[in-house]
Amino acid sequence: MSSSRTPVIAGNWKMHKTIAQAEEYVAGLLPRVADVEGLEVVLCVPYTALQAVVDSTRGSQLAIYAQNMHEAPSGAYTGEISAPMLTELDVHGTLLGHSERRQYFGETDRALQLKVPAALEAGLAPMLCVGETEEQRLAGDTERTLRHQVQEALEKVAVDRLTEVTIAYEPIWAIGTGQVATLEQAQEAIAFVRALVAGFDKDAAQQVRILYGGSVKPENAAELLALPDIDGALVGGASLDPASFAAIIDAARS
Ligand code: 13P
16 A cells, blocks of 8 residues: 555445344444544445445444446436435445446446546545456456556546546456455556556546455455555455454554
């Protein structure tokens, strides 16, 4: 981690936790993060539990994000959720382009090109996820894939707002598999993503936060977070339990 960028530890619950389970979790997490400083802690919560989690974490260090958002403010898009629906709940931000959205629900780079600026305009912090499949990595296509994803998604973001976007590099082969990227693979890919941001603006590239995601656990968090270009972690499975998520937060503090 670099001392000039505030680190972010984000938990992505995915499709886990009812409102009752979310409230139990928050009650377990809050005392564990009460004295966290110099670090942003984010929870990406299912839509149905957002209101409850925003309310029960008000005044704490936790920022509450959605896991997706439609680019239009309203319209005939059955089943979708818009930025004004999230800001009304005092939600702070949203994940965009998570690989599970891309893989299973047809999320495209073209849609992300509209979603990222729409989130910023609405006052929601976008956390843009990028990452290659195992086939792409084996074929030597990692950089080409990342270039396409980053350039398309950031193309319509005003240069002076680039630093408000957090990027999460999540190699798909490392998600939920226990097969974490090697330190070299993670550092190399994230430095490459930072260089892509420099293609838009050199100063923004030095300030933008880029996280690693994919099988981050309390046992491997510290060594990943020690890498120079990695500004935090996006955690799936290990964020579902307040004790293990707090252990990852502790790794970022030490
Ligand atoms: P895991 O930490 O379960 O591998 O999930 C990573 C992820 O997809 C977070 O968004």
